[in-house]
Amino acid sequence: MTEKNHADVNTLPFERAIEELESIIKRLEEGKVPLAESVEIYERGEALKQRCEELLKAAEMRVEKITTDAGGKAKGTAPLDVK
Template structure:
């Protein structure tokens, strides 16, 4: 897959990446896609899946960093070190 396509995936929001991934799955499941195109869109699907996993992992890390006050209520979050 070209670097341009990979870069495009890296900028997608979770919702947009998931929407596109669902569309690819539907196309592949239909069985009406030529072999070469199937391979190409499967590769894009893999990149989209990795993007979704990355964004979910980041969100999970942020949720885990929520701090609680003495009453057990959330009082804020610590910044997530994404590097």
């Protein structure tokens, strides 16, 4: 995959990246893509997968959980426990 294509992947929003990844998976599963093209789109699929994972992790880190006091009333927020 060329550097230009990789840079393009790095600017895609999650929804567009996952849509393109699903399209690539479908094409590869059909088995009608020539070998050279299969390798090329597989590489793009890997870059798209990484992009989706990065965006999901960033979103996960922004999510906060509500903390409560002993009486069950909301008292604030704290970062989500990421495991």
